[in-house]
Amino acid sequence: MKLQESAFHPDTFNRSDKCRTRNCSGRAEQKCERLGGCQSSDLERSPLPRSGGSLENSVWKADFQPLPACQGIIGFGPHNFWPCCLRSGYSAAVTELRWPTISGHPSGKSVLTDLNHVAHQDIGSRRDRAWWIDYVLLAAPTFSTPMLLWAENYVGVGHPSRLVLIGGTAWIMSALILVAMRHVGAPRTISVVGVWSSAYVFMRGGTLVQTLGYGFALLATVAVILGLCFLLSRRTERLQEVLLVLASALLTVEVIVAWYMSIDSLGDDHAQPPPPEIEMTLQSKPDIVLIVADAYVGLDGLERYFGVSDPAWKNQLLGQGFTVPDVAYSPYVSTSAAIPAILDMAYPIEGGPGITKATSRTLYERIGGDNRAVRILSSNGYQTTMIESGWSGSACGDQIDKCVPSPFLNESTFFTLNKTWVGPWVLAQYGYSFTVGALNTMTWLQENLGVITQDSKPDLVIAHMEIPHPPLFLDSECNLDTSPDRSGVTLQWPGVDLDSRKEAYLEQAACFDGFIQSLAKSVSDDSLLLIVSDHGSDSHHQLALHPAEWSEDAMRERLNVMFAYRGLNECKVEEPVLLTNVLRDVLECLADTRIANHEPRMFLYSVLEFDGEPSPIVELSPVVVDKLLGQ
Numbered sequence: 333m334k335l336q337e338s339a340f341h342p343d344t345f346n347r348s349d350k351c352r353t354r355n356c357s358g359r360a361e362q363k364c365e366r367l368g369g370c371q372s373s374d375l376e377r378s379p380l381p382r383s384g385g386s387l388e389n390s391v392w393k394a395d396f397q398p399l400p401a402c403q404g405i406i407g408f409g410p411h412n413f414w415p416c417c418l419r420s421g422y423s424a425a426v427t428e429l430r431w432p433t434i435s436g437h438p439s440g441k442s443v444l445t446d447l448n449h450v451a452h453q454d455i456g457s458r459r460d461r462a463w464w465i466d467y468v469l470l471a472a473p474t475f476s477t478p479m480l481l482w483a484e485n486y487v488g489v490g491h492p493s494r495l496v497l498i499g500g501t502a503w504i505m506s507a508l509i510l511v512a513m514r515h516v517g518a519p520r521t522i523s524v525v526g527v528w529s530s531a532y533v534f535m536r537g538g539t540l541v542q543t544l545g546y547g548f549a550l551l552a553t554v555a556v557i558l559g560l561c562f563l564l565s566r567r568t569e570r571l572q573e574v575l576l577v578l579a580s581a582l583l584t585v586e587v588i589v590a591w592y593m594s595i596d597s598l599g600d601d602h603a604q605p606p607p608p609e610i611e612m613t614l615q616s617k618p619d620i621v622l623i624v625a626d627a628y629v630g631l632d633g634l635e636r637y638f639g640v641s642d643p644a645w646k647n648q649l650l651g652q653g654f655t656v657p658d659v660a661y662s663p664y665v666s667t668s669a670a671i672p673a674i675l676d677m678a679y680p681i682e683g684g685p686g687i688t689k690a691t692s693r694t695l696y697e698r699i700g701g702d703n704r705a706v707r708i709l710s711s712n713g714y715q716t717t718m719i720e721s722g723w724s725g726s727a728c729g730d731q732i733d734k735c736v737p738s739p740f741l742n743e744s745t746f747f748t749l750n751k752t753w754v755g756p757w758v759l760a761q762y763g764y765s766f767t768v769g770a771l772n773t774m775t776w777l778q779e780n781l782g783v784i785t786q787d788s789k790p791d792l793v794i795a796h797m798e799i800p801h802p803p804l805f806l807d808s809e810c811n812l813d814t815s816p817d818r819s820g821v822t823l824q825w826p827g828v829d830l831d832s833r834k835e836a837y838l839e840q841a842a843c844f845d846g847f848i849q850s851l852a853k854s855v856s857d858d859s860l861l862l863i864v865s866d867h868g869s870d871s872h873h874q875l876a877l878h879p880a881e882w883s884e885d886a887m888r889e890r891l892n893v894m895f896a897y898r899g900l901n902e903c904k905v906e907e908p909v910l911l912t913n914v915l916r917d918v919l920e921c922l923a924d925t926r927i928a929n930h931e932p933r934m935f936l937y938s939v940l941e942f943d944g945e946p947s948p949i950v951e952l953s954p955v956v957v958d959k960l961l962g963q
């Protein structure tokens with residue numbers, strides 16, 4: 333038997349759509365009527381008997397007959413109904429079917445519309461789509477993780493658009509799954525709850541996967557999602573409210589609280605004001621390439637703490653025309669102050685309060701181009717190219733003419749992805765943002781530096797690379813090895829096998845050595861190549877110590893740095909080398925004018941907080957500085 337088309341004209345059902353999605357059955361009906369959805373006139377227009385609509389006596393019974401796979405299952409109730417009908421391919425007919433509806437409940441119009449699907453699927457298919465609000469609310473589980481990371485670290489997040497991209501991709505995929513579920517006829521409640529909870533677990537499940545492994549984590553997740561679907565599908569009238577509360581908690585409360593706490597802990601900016609400008613006219617304008625190998629300990633440290641005397645790289649670089657000073661030191665124990673010291677040729681922080689977030693922000697701006705070296709060279713016609721490292725502190729600022737952005741997997745995207753289900757996979761596949769960034773920088777320089785240094789314009793190229801800084805995922809041939817014993821961003825902490833970590837550190841350093849040797853071949857001799865480290869290594873676990881507790885070895889290892897240069901012709905960088913003075917000596921040589929050198933100064937601090945405050949910064953006495961410098 334076929335239903336008459338006129339009885340199922342869309343107009344008849346438009347109003348009941350609203351009604352049904354608010355679930356005008358049982359307890360929710362009163363509310364629904366207030367909203368104007370469930371008027372009795374709707375029902376009266378229906379050809380179905382308003383009561384007594386049992387399976388036995390209605391016209392619509394016939395239209396259920398084409399669902400053979402569902403026969404015999406209908407008696408178990410609506411929740412068992414749809415998977416069966418899903419298989420049978422007739423699911424659209426019964427998606428919203430509720431048992432009370434069939435057995436004569438006043439909202440029999442639901443059944444009516446269901447029947448409509450059987451007879452005229454095009455007319456009724458509208459209701460199988462989820463509401464637009466379902467898709468809007470899906471933004472909460474998909475965007476909350478990246479937004480939370482942004483809120484917590486908004487001072488140091490490079491490329492926040494990448495976080496939006498991660499959230500957006502997850503949202504599009506979730507929305508497509510929701511569309512598909514509705515398309516095959518899964519009930520709205522189950523679809524929405526299922527997709528919502530899956531999206532949340534996907535975006536936050538990194539720890540779960542790390543703990544249980546993918547197999548068990550998947551089982552646990554499926555069990556939880558099925559349980560949630562089961563519970564919530566019986567309380568459909570509350571679905572929208574529940575989702576709204578969850579969405580608000582995730583997006584508004586969580587993100588705003590994190591953002592507020594982040595603002596609240598900014599602290600005061602203790603960075604020194606920018607040093608006075610230096611007017612310089614360069615007589616000679618070679619291309620200048622500054623490569624910073626992060627945490628590469630110097631010759632003295634290699635011998636004392638790694639048992640490597642007269643390292644192979646030194647002799648190879650000497651053979652390629654480099655000068656390799658015996659003694660080179662950094663004034664600071666961390667990148668955020670050491671690179672500004674190199675580029676500003678000054679001391680960006682001094683003894684006293686520690687590096688607050690506000691201080692870091694200023695230091696990052698100086699790394700990103702707001703420094704004297706870039707200004708002096710720009711005013712002399714240099715074009716500045718900066719290659720971002722993947723560490724959030726080295727991001728190009730406005731002063732950079734040509735920026736080579738970090739790969740997509742920078743620190744902020746790595747941390748965001750690490751919170752998600754794909755985190756362990758990303759870790760195994762790519763290591764860390766430092767590793768990805770260093771590989772990217774090496775490839776870029778090998779492909780482009782020859783070209784840049786061959787044209788007639790003077791160039792300044794700044795590349796900060798986060799190797800041999802841990803994690804130690806690159807072997808001596810720069811192949812990726814992401815085994816767990818190479819992970820961690822410090823060399824030592826209690827319980828690790830320090831000897832094998834030192835070996836891995838030397839391997840990663842050898843990767844850098846090989847890269848420099850091959851790069852030096854592709855760059856002409858008249859370019860100035862400066863290979864420098866920002867600070868040394870940390871096998872004494874010194875970064876966790878209060879500065880008052882650092883031994884002399886701890887200081888020496890962390891402040892002693894690798895340094896080599898080529899192309900300065902008859903000039904020399906004054907020895908013993910202090911990083912603050914390297915570019916001074918270089919610019920003096922090129923300009924043929926003298927600038928008074930600063931007295932060497934050095935500062936210690938920890939990366940930890942003490943009494944809720946960043947570690948204080950302690951300046952070493954001149955006697956200790958002289959001793960370290962071997963004077």
Ligand SMILES: [Zn+2]
Pocket residue numbers: 626627666667668801866867
């Ligand atoms: Zn560093």
